[in-house]
Amino acid sequence: MREKLLLDIGLTPDLPAVVRLCRASKQHQLQAVTAVYGRQPVQDARRALQQCLGGPDSVPIYLGAAGPLFGEYRFAAWPDPEPQDTWAWDAIYRAALAAGGDIQLLAAGPLTNLAIFIKKYHDQRHLIKKITVLGGARKFGDAGPYSEFGLWADPLAAQIVLESDIPYQFIGLDPVIEAGFTAADLAGISRALDLPAPQQKHRDWLDYTTPDPIDLAKAIAATAYLHPETAAWQRFHAEVEVLPGPCRGRLLLHEKANFDQCFDMLWAQSLNAPKLLKVLDAAQ
Secondary structure (H helix, E strand, O other), X not given: OOEEEXXXXXXXXXXXXXXXXXXXXXXXXXXXXXXXXXXXXXXXXXXXXXXXXXXXXXXXXXXOOOOOOOOOOOOOOOOOOOOOOOOHHHHHHHHHHHOOOOEEEEEEOOOHHHHHHHHHOHHHHHHOOEEEEOOOOXXXXXXXXXXXXXXXXXXXXXXXXXXXXXXXXXXXXXXXHHOOOOHHHHHHHHHHOOOOOOOOOOOOOOOOOOOOOHHHHHHHHHHHHHOHHHEEEEXXXXXXXXXXXXXXXXXXXXXXOOOOOOOOEEEEEEEOHHHHHHHHHHHO
């Protein structure tokens, strides 16, 4: 039986590929997609999803948060979303209730929609079987020195998710960057996913000869989620740095539990690049 799946996503360069991968999976059945803000407004994410999911068998799309729960990252110049009959967090609850608690959630953006769902439907939060976050970072950031954008944008929401007691796992930036993809590998991934070749950007933590995989990071991580044999996993206790500063949004992973901690998180410690490339080649 195919695993029921909800996708919560913000607008990224590889959004179309993440959606296609989820829809094409033989092990998963995409039930609904919820849009969240990213580096662009949530309305832009919804429009991109509508372009990906249009048609008679369209998967329903729901509008979600336009900004983080708290903090200065508020995008005051962005328009407020129009009122909705069903917001993203309500759609998550209804889909999980209809599935009888047998549904997973894949998050590829700030975790604000999930945090609102957990707070609003706290007693029913365990209707979500598992949360997988395509994001997070310990060493390599795209929004701060150590921070991936999704957690940097709303670290408080991320901490709410981590403290929710819902089983969760992360496929972050670190294993994508450390997988050792060559420029030719990234070009091949782009072709396999029908995406433009990733733009090479200079980042302080990458030398000038290192290919930059970040524009493809969500799609690569989604492939690892759909094919978990391509990753090596390790269990940790996790926290998020929520205070302002250069480490805001950084994942803090503890290998040894204290008396009030448990090993409650799976982290993709590494990705097997040859296996991932083989999976993507077969999917063409």
